[in-house]
Amino acid sequence: MARKIRVLVAKAGLDGHDRGAKVVASAMRDAGFEVIYTGLHQTPEMIAQAAVQEDVDVVALSILSGAHMTLFPRVLDLMRERGLNDVLLTGGGIISKEDMGALQKLGVGTLFGPGATTGAIIDYVRGWVAEHRAGEVGTAK
Amino acid sequence: MSAGAEAPAAVASLAEGILRGDPRMLARAMTLVENAAPEAEAILESLYGKKPAAPRVGFTGPPGAGKSTLVAEYARLLRAEGVQVGVIAVDPTSPFTGGAILGDRVRMNEHATDDKVFIRSMATRGSLGGLAARTGELCELLDAWGSEVTLVETVGVGQSELDVAEATDTTVVILTPESGDAIQALKAGLMEIAEVIVLNKADHVGADAMEAALRASLAFRPEGSRPPIVRTVATARQGLDELHQALREHREALAKPEIVGPRRREKVRARIRSAVREGLLDAWLRRQGFEDVLDGVTDDVIAGRTSPYRAARALIERMTRDGKRTNGNGN
Ligand SMILES: Nc1nc2c(ncn2[C@@H]2O[C@H](COP(=O)(O)OP(=O)(O)OP(=O)(O)O)[C@@H](O)[C@H]2O)c(=O)[nH]1
Numbered sequence A: 001m002a003r004k005i006r007v008l009v010a011k012a013g014l015d016g017h018d019r020g021a022k023v024v025a026s027a028m029r030d031a032g033f034e035v036i037y038t039g040l041h042q043t044p045e046m047i048a049q050a051a052v053q054e055d056v057d058v059v060a061l062s063i064l065s066g067a068h069m070t071l072f073p074r075v076l077d078l079m080r081e082r083g084l085n086d087v088l089l090t091g092g093g094i095i096s097k098e099d100m101g102a103l104q105k106l107g108v109g110t111l112f113g114p115g116a117t118t119g120a121i122i123d124y125v126r127g128w129v130a131e132h133r134a135g136e137v138g139t140a141k
Numbered sequence B: 001m002s003a004g005a006e007a008p009a010a011v012a013s014l015a016e017g018i019l020r021g022d023p024r025m026l027a028r029a030m031t032l033v034e035n036a037a038p039e040a041e042a043i044l045e046s047l048y049g050k051k052p053a054a055p056r057v058g059f060t061g062p063p064g065a066g067k068s069t070l071v072a073e074y075a076r077l078l079r080a081e082g083v084q085v086g087v088i089a090v091d092p093t094s095p096f097t098g099g100a101i102l103g104d105r106v107r108m109n110e111h112a113t114d115d116k117v118f119i120r121s122m123a124t125r126g127s128l129g130g131l132a133a134r135t136g137e138l139c140e141l142l143d144a145w146g147s148e149v150t151l152v153e154t155v156g157v158g159q160s161e162l163d164v165a166e167a168t169d170t171t172v173v174i175l176t177p178e179s180g181d182a183i184q185a186l187k188a189g190l191m192e193i194a195e196v197i198v199l200n201k202a203d204h205v206g207a208d209a210m211e212a213a214l215r216a217s218l219a220f221r222p223e224g225s226r227p228p229i230v231r232t233v234a235t236a237r238q239g240l241d242e243l244h245q246a247l248r249e250h251r252e253a254l255a256k257p258e259i260v261g262p263r264r265r266e267k268v269r270a271r272i273r274s275a276v277r278e279g280l281l282d283a284w285l286r287r288q289g290f291e292d293v294l295d296g297v298t299d300d301v302i303a304g305r306t307s308p309y310r311a312a313r314a315l316i317e318r319m320t321r322d323g324k325r326t327n328g329n330g331n
């Protein structure tokens, strides 16, 4: 059976809007991805544990609360602590260009602003997986 | 298949990691099983029987009946007893896109940082059978990790609940007072596999009427083979002890010597049968160059030269004829 791209879509932080996250999740489903959706108010610990258990290729975080400069680095740290070095952390929110650049320097992937199309996000994820995890069967390295 | 011959060291380290309780190794092995990767068989093989098999409880019922909420609450009860819990949440794959949204974790957030609870979401991925086998294999991996009770959720609207019932020891069917209309349609399939019936959302009006209707529909069954009905309000944590008791009783009934032997035998048989069926079907279709043939025939159908049904019939005929010849020449 063909390998499926698995993506964890999570809402981190205190804001209570998951419309955007849900739109992205269904677009990804329509693109043939398996999307694990965990709902609102996810802490970094919850996100990292779900990423481990679900063995996802990609973690996509939606952060609208403005706390992205603390949440993204924290999630990334916890992912690395758990050995998820080959998993993409990406996401979106209202994030300035400077913040995006700073987060990318830490190892976070491309981030998407409110104007981004779901198509762009999907293309990015597909491209990243093809480049970084192609041919991989999932065995420990 | 010479599974695992490619990377015995990787297989061994995954297996060791799982037995040590490493969640990442477990998750990776689950992916291998889901992708039917060649290593999967070797991993399962090397883990088989290494730890006791956890009782497997399947939870099924109509969409929105409260399955995830109930699974989460039952897991909480088990955790309070110190039990390590595995959860597999099955959701349908879209037949059009091959994608899926697996959303059951939303209701299981209270366990999201408990490392004695391992939750895995699984998509049904196509209809070519195999779900029962895959579910059983994920349960075996959970056993090796240390699960002491494994809970499997699946929505009961088609085939998947039957597959899951095959892979579990006890099937809980969850209905609600609102299931009234749906139940007519669901009754046949769902009620047949129910070993415990949960009437969830018992806080809603119509619970009494629903329970009466359920009892009436069970009245035809011989005494002793009627599944117990447990009322719950999953969101208010009501009825969980009763559910626990009903599951315990069912497990005790299963443990009776006159049942445990034959049932175990039937399970092992089913397990071997499905492994053989999948292996055979895969190997055989591959040898027949099925995907290529399929491409050609698909073109014919799209061009209007034939219909899917006629094409399938012709393919089956051709392939079984070829199959006989191959068998005849085989050694
Ligand atoms: N009033 C009431 N609501 C409940 C009860 N149990 C669950 N719910 C609610 O019912 C809704 C669906 O619950 P879920 O646990 O997601 O149901 P499910 O069967 O897992 O749903 P799917 O997996 O989508 O088929 C949620 O809003 C729950 O809060 C209950 O006993 N009483």
Ligand SMILES: [Mg+2]
Residues within 6 Å of the ligand: B067, B068, B069, B103, B104, B153
């Ligand atoms: Mg559910």
